[in-house]
Amino acid sequence: MVLECKHVWEHISGYLDGNLDAAVLEEVQKHLEHCEICSAILDSTRNILILTADERVFELPLGFSERLHARLEAEMQGFTYGRSGSDEGDT
Amino acid sequence: MIASILAGNTHEFHSLIQPYERSVYSMALSMLQNEADAEDAAQEAFLKAFRNLDKFRGEAKFSTWLISITLNEARSRLRHKKTAKTDSLDELTEDGHVSPALLRDWREIPSEALERQEVRLLLQDAITGLPTIYREVFVLRDMECLSVNQSAEALGISVAAAKVRLHRARLMLQKRLAPELKRVMPKRRWFPWF
Numbered sequence: 001m002v003l004e005c006k007h008v009w010e011h012i013s014g015y016l017d018g019n020l021d022a023a024v025l026e027e028v029q030k031h032l033e034h035c036e037i038c039s040a041i042l043d044s045t046r047n048i049l050i051l052t053a054d055e056r057v058f059e060l061p062l063g064f065s066e067r068l069h070a071r072l073e074a075e076m077q078g079f080t081y082g083r084s085g086s087d088e089g090d091t
Numbered sequence: 092m093i094a095s096i097l098a099g100n101t102h103e104f105h106s107l108i109q110p111y112e113r114s115v116y117s118m119a120l121s122m123l124q125n126e127a128d129a130e131d132a133a134q135e136a137f138l139k140a141f142r143n144l145d146k147f148r149g150e151a152k153f154s155t156w157l158i159s160i161t162l163n164e165a166r167s168r169l170r171h172k173k174t175a176k177t178d179s180l181d182e183l184t185e186d187g188h189v190s191p192a193l194l195r196d197w198r199e200i201p202s203e204a205l206e207r208q209e210v211r212l213l214l215q216d217a218i219t220g221l222p223t224i225y226r227e228v229f230v231l232r233d234m235e236c237l238s239v240n241q242s243a244e245a246l247g248i249s250v251a252a253a254k255v256r257l258h259r260a261r262l263m264l265q266k267r268l269a270p271e272l273k274r275v276m277p278k279r280r281w282f283p284w285f
Contacts, residue, residue: 013258058117
């Protein structure tokens with residue numbers, strides 16, 4: 001079986017996650033060795049995942065933590081489990 | 092620590108959630124696309140987690156449970172907002188085919204690129220611009236580093252569906268970001284294939 005480019009694209013995500021079947025993996029690797037387009041697509045996708053995983057993409061606003069913990073602190077005053085406050089079953 | 096909080100040491104909840112503040116906020120922001128809404132939703136998610144901590148059974152990891160609460164909070168706010176954009180994007184079916192952008196010379200993207208506000212905005216826009224079903228799984232798996240199984244569990248979908256959505260999300264981002272990053276970093280050698 002010889003994979004065409006568009007079939008290789010269908011396996012890029014699985015390839016990056018390392019969960020392709022052995023036979024498919026072998027075919028994909030064979031294709032990548034000689035196809036510059038597909039190997040560039042693979043590299044660019046991998047690079048984009050590295051960039052988007054960086055914590056700097058979505059930075060916490062200044063004072064986020066302080067405001068959050070102040071709000072929690074207010075909620076905690078007089079709060080006890082098993083009586084009230086467990087009525088929001090939105091989980 | 093959870094047992095201790097439930098026994099009355101509620102102040103320990105502050106320490107329990109500290110490692111997850113960024114994850115919860117990122118999740119909310121990627122869904123709601125607005126910093127003020129995201130902060131409010133994140134606070135509400137933490138409050139709900141606190142109030143409902145006695146319902147946490149420990150079958151899932153605390154982080155997965157917390158992310159599920161955040162997801163529910165964000166989804167509920169999205170339903171109320173009902174923006175035209177969200178509606179139209181959500182109508183996308185899952186059988187769409189995505190072709191990647193064909194660009195060469197992508198082997199090195201300097202991480203210093205993220206020092207540039209312009210690049211961060213491009214990434215934020217691309218992520219928040221994904222249709223909701225793809226954005227959710229992408230954020231969980233590739234930004235919050237949950238496993239595919241945990242992501243599927245948090246979303247209440249099958250592992251197979253999570254894999255398909257993740258694949259499409261990644262290719263959509265590649266297709267959009269490859270040319271855009273090429274444009275903002277022209278000094279690097281970017282060669283369009285065609």
